[in-house]
Amino acid sequence: MRDHESAAQGEGDGGAATAQARAFCASAAALQAQRQFRHARDAYQQALDLIPDCVAALVGQGECNIELGAYEDARDCFELALAHNPLSVPALSGNGRLLRTAGDLAGAVECLRQGLRQQPDNADLLFELGLALNRTEDTVAAIDAYERTLAADPRHHGALVNLGLVHLTQLADAQRAQHYFETAAQAYPQSVAAQANLGLALQEQGQWDAALAHYEALIAQDPQAIEYRWNRGLAHLYRNDFARGWPDYEWRHRRGGRDVRRDFGLPVWDGADAARHHVLVYSEQGVGDEVMFAGCLPDLLARAGGVVLECDSRLAALIARSFPQLVVHGGPRDGSRDWLRRYPALDCQIAIGSLPLHLRRSSADFPRHRGYLVADPARVEAWRQRFRESGVLPTIGFAWRGGTRKTRAGLRSLELGACLPLAQARAAHFICLQRGDCAEELAAARRAGFDLQWWPEALDDIEETAALIAALDLVVSVDNTVVHLAGAIGRPCWTMLAHMPDWRYGSAGDAMPWYPSLRLFRQARAGDWRNVLDAVAAAIATQAFK
Numbered sequence: 001m002r003d004h005e006s007a008a009q010g011e012g013d014g015g016a017a018t019a020q021a022r023a024f025c026a027s028a029a030a031l032q033a034q035r036q037f038r039h040a041r042d043a044y045q046q047a048l049d050l051i052p053d054c055v056a057a058l059v060g061q062g063e064c065n066i067e068l069g070a071y072e073d074a075r076d077c078f079e080l081a082l083a084h085n086p087l088s089v090p091a092l093s094g095n096g097r098l099l100r101t102a103g104d105l106a107g108a109v110e111c112l113r114q115g116l117r118q119q120p121d122n123a124d125l126l127f128e129l130g131l132a133l134n135r136t137e138d139t140v141a142a143i144d145a146y147e148r149t150l151a152a153d154p155r156h157h158g159a160l161v162n163l164g165l166v167h168l169t170q171l172a173d174a175q176r177a178q179h180y181f182e183t184a185a186q187a188y189p190q191s192v193a194a195q196a197n198l199g200l201a202l203q204e205q206g207q208w209d210a211a212l213a214h215y216e217a218l219i220a221q222d223p224q225a226i227e228y229r230w231n232r233g234l235a236h237l238y239r240n241d242f243a244r245g246w247p248d249y250e251w252r253h254r255r256g257g258r259d260v261r262r263d264f265g266l267p268v269w270d271g272a273d274a275a276r277h278h279v280l281v282y283s284e285q286g287v288g289d290e291v292m293f294a295g296c297l298p299d300l301l302a303r304a305g306g307v308v309l310e311c312d313s314r315l316a317a318l319i320a321r322s323f324p325q326l327v328v329h330g331g332p333r334d335g336s337r338d339w340l341r342r343y344p345a346l347d348c349q350i351a352i353g354s355l356p357l358h359l360r361r362s363s364a365d366f367p368r369h370r371g372y373l374v375a376d377p378a379r380v381e382a383w384r385q386r387f388r389e390s391g392v393l394p395t396i397g398f399a400w401r402g403g404t405r406k407t408r409a410g411l412r413s414l415e416l417g418a419c420l421p422l423a424q425a426r427a428a429h430f431i432c433l434q435r436g437d438c439a440e441e442l443a444a445a446r447r448a449g450f451d452l453q454w455w456p457e458a459l460d461d462i463e464e465t466a467a468l469i470a471a472l473d474l475v476v477s478v479d480n481t482v483v484h485l486a487g488a489i490g491r492p493c494w495t496m497l498a499h500m501p502d503w504r505y506g507s508a509g510d511a512m513p514w515y516p517s518l519r520l521f522r523q524a525r526a527g528d529w530r531n532v533l534d535a536v537a538a539a540i541a542t543q544a545f546k
Contacts, residue, residue, distance in 0.1 A: 496532045
């Protein structure tokens with residue numbers, strides 16, 4: 001509990017009620033530190049039953065309510081605390097955190113700055129301000145807030161780790177990030193966040209052996225540490241060491257402090273005796289992951305007695321057409337199990353992302369396929385006819401953004417205006433494959449000489465997008481779902497990658513095992529797309545289109 005105010009501002013006569021309220025607050029704070037938030041909230045309530053205007057108890061209860069997702073109750077707690085003491089810095093800090101968590105970033109920033117006007121060097125307020133500003137994508141102001149936090153408290157764990165993360169995931173400065181993670185790890189050797197991210201900073205600098213040695217030492221101290229095993233697994237997968245990587249990849253289900261594996265009431269398939277089993281394969285992660293891992297389905301279908309696939313409803317028709325022997329159920333991940341009654345023969349289950357654990361143990365296990373997803377032939381022909389009517393120029397699909405803020409969108413995406421060299425390389429029909437509202441970007445690019453045809457309604461339907469991609473001569477894209485669709489359909493796709501891309505692309509080379517039709521173009525230096533754009537433009541200029 002961050003409250004430094006009296007545990008009983010309404011103590012009045014200073015008698016037994018005040019002493020008992022303080023005891024309840026102390027007990028609650030201890031429970032809160034142990035993340036026993038329900039019990040802590042109850043203990044704070046016992047203090048409030050004795051001293052209703054106890055600001056410390058109200059703030060503590062509000063913090064517990066945030067952790068429990070009871071945002072309205074948290075709001076009531078902080079409003080009551082501020083009604084009793086409008087200048088309560090802990091209450092302002094807690095309320096700022098609530099507003100940030102609820103998505104009211106402007107309100108959070110104003111609330112926190114109100115507190116800082118009273119206590120400019122309050123580390124808790126400064127740290128919360130950094131969190132809120134970073135969510136607004138004001139990276140410079142967020143860094144300033146975190147650095148001011150460290151000026152007030154040089155050992156502030158959150159500020160050290162978050163500064164490291166900003167430099168690692170938003171500024172592509174792994175060396176600077178390493179400094180902050182090392183400082184945090186020295187101050188807090190048991191900090192999983194500091195130690196795990198220190199390993200990532202080493203990886204991003206290509207120090208694979210050092211990163212793996214770091215993880216091995218940490219796992220030796222704590223064999224059940226999930227983040228260390230997860231990071232170690234990704235490091236092995238980056239290096240195409242699949243036999244070592246997949247077992248640690250299984251720890252993904254337990255990240256975040258809880259087990260998120262989906263239970264369909266069936267035992268987990270262990271990869272053995274597939275011919276005797278009817279296997280339920282269920283969806284997880286994003287659409288791109290489902291498309292990629294679907295490349296394992298032909299192997300499973302050849303071995304199992306029967307396979308039912310539960311997948312994202314947007315993919316159901318595409319996958320069903322591609323694998324006629326597969327039973328496909330498309331639907332939301334809403335916990336419904338009624339549909340399983342139609343398949344009584346099922347006797348085991350497995351997550352689609354766990355299929356490689358049994359079917360892709362080495363690079364030799366990846367087939368040199370020409371595509372395993374089949375776009376709707378009628379739609380494909382309709383797009384080809386449209387392109388023929390436009391002339392004989394090659395058709396090149398293009399996408400320049402990928403990911404979310406959480407998945408490093410800033411590092412793996414380009415500004416469309418920077419991509420003009422591609423249009424200048426060769427006369428072609430460039431087709432926009434970028435989802436979302438990009439009308440203003442396309443208009444600006446058109447004025448600069450990069451004219452992309454755009455059919456946004458086609459990009460909101462995966463079936464139509466797949467058909468469009470299948471009809472193109474070439475796809476050029478950053479890392480996003482377009483790449484997965486192109487690779488799974490077997491279309492030529494030139495993929496523009498950040499210096500340290502996602503694990504599936506490996507750490508080096510111009511090819512990847514999942515999709516033989518991909519050609520990879522990697523940044524030479526973190527954050528610098530110049531060599532990538534120059535290389536792609538040169539390749540477009542010399543490409544022999546059919």
